[in-house]
Structure formats: C-alpha cells, structure tokens
Amino acid sequence: MSNIALSLCLLENQILVYKSQNQIDWSIVPIKGEDTFIHHDDQSNLKTVLDETNQYLNLDDGLASVEVSVLYTNSNWLNETITQLHAFKNTHIQVLNFSNLVDYACKSLNVSRPEILNFMWIAQSILPLTSLQNSWKEHQKLLDAIHLQEQLALSQQQENYSQIQVDFSHKLAELQQERQKLQIELQQIQQQLASVQRPNLENLLSFLPSIFKNFWNTVRPDELANIAGLLDVPQVPSPYHNPSITAVRTKKRQFLILEESEQQKIIGFCQQLKQQYDLHLHLEFQPIIRALD
Secondary structure, three states, rough: OOOEEEEEEOOOOOEEEEEEEEOOOOOOOOEEEEEEOOOOOOOHHHHHHHHHHHHHHOOOOOOOEEEEEEEEEOHHHHHHHHHHHHHOOOOOOEEEEEHEEEEEEHHHHOEEEEEOOOOOHHHHHHHHHHHHHHHHHHHHHOOOHHHHHHHHHHHHHHHHHHHHHHHHHHHHHHHHHHHHHHHHHHHHHHHHHHHHHHOOOHHHHHHHHHOOOOOOOOHHHHHHHHHHHHHHOOOOOOOOOOOOOOHHHHHHHHHOOOOOHHHHHHHHHHHHHHOOOOOOOOOHHHHOHHHHH
C-alpha cells in the first residue's frame, strides 16, 4: 500500500484535496491550478477532481493503493464519490462527517467555530483527526506535559492526570463510535451500489437455464437466491427438464434485444457464478459470453 494519504473534502460550494505522508502534516493538491475547486453542485465534477489528483500524484498504480478519507457535508454526494474512487480501483476509503469533525476540533481547542474555514485551518485542525492513531498521539503529548508538572505539584498533578484520562477516554470513545457509525453508513452505501449494479432478477431466472447447460442440477435454487439477493427461493420442478435447443435459441434472440447495460450485468453475474460452480455454456451463448470457458 502507498504511504500517501488523501483527504477529499466535499464542502457546500467547493472541493478541497489534501495529501500527506504521515497523516499529520497536510498540503493542498491544486485542482486546475487553484487551491479550491468550485463544484457548482455538479457531482460530475468529482471525476475532474480525481483525474487532476491522479495526474498530480503520478503514482505507478494511480490512486489504487492510496488511503482516502472522504469528508462530506452533504451525504447525497457519497454514492458518486465512492463509485468514482472504485473506478480508480481504490477501496481504501473511510467516510467522515466534516461538520462533526469541526465541532470536535473546536471543542478540543476551546475555540469558537470560525466563520470562514480556510484551507490552512482545515489542514492543521481537522485533517489530523482523520487518523485515530494520530489523535491518540496528540492526546498522549498532553499526558506527557502533565507528567512533567508532577515535579512541581504531585498531588495536584495526580488529580489533573486522572481527569485528563477520563476526558480522553470519553473523547476516544466518541471518535470510535463516530467511526463505527460512518463505517456502517459506508457499508450501506456499498450495498446500495451493489444493488444498482445487480441484473434484473426476473431476467436471471429466465436466462440462466439457457445460458448454462444443466443449470438447475448444478446450482441449487436456495444457493442462487442467496447469491442474487432473492427474498424468496425460486420454485423449480424436480426433476427439471433442461430447455430444448429451440428454446435456447429463442432465449438467445431475447437476450440480444435487451439493453446493453442489462446484458453486461447478466454477463457479469455469470462470471461470478462460473468462479464458484463447474458450469458450461450452451453453444448458442458461447459467441456472446466468450470469457467464461
């Protein structure tokens, strides 16, 4: 994995991109020669930003092994963001709520929320919080400083130290809960994306017995239901009579008039099945789905 980390800040009007090699010191990644990129509420600009970032970093494997923290103010952008990162073969993603991090930073620093969040303040106060390990180090520095005061006032120091430990435990627990919550949100978004990319279930049940020879005698209905996300297990007669060559040719013609996107979804699902089962294509479908055999 690359030692480069990225923070993609999706704010209300603009996008900021930062890079770091230690997740403590962050520098801006210019987009179109500017420190900030105005997105005009157009999610298609995400591809432009990631293309520019990829060119700027110039890594051998692109963005595939870069750790990416997505800091958002509008969760409606998350689906497109994760989709675009996956297009760069990146799966090292954590999703964090930007406003929650700002509130936490202000509370920890005992300062009011700035009216204007300039990119330097974000880099110094917000981005180090994206790494739980670095957050621990910052608190440990505070504990070390209190330890030095022990030589001047041991009893007072012990009281302060205990309180700091309690406060730190509470803050660390809050961070862990927030991270767990965001990980659940990310999982839900990934499941939604998988659902969007899944072929029409009626098409699966209609075409699979014609695409593969002896399909229902190789893949049990309950197994297919589990893989395809069916709520109900398909009812298949036993014994099952495989379709005739005439029926297979008819299904082939029906397959070819499907929309290209639906054809590709079915082919992708067939590739997934072929990795798990010893399935063989009907001759009629071999020219269409060549990569499986």
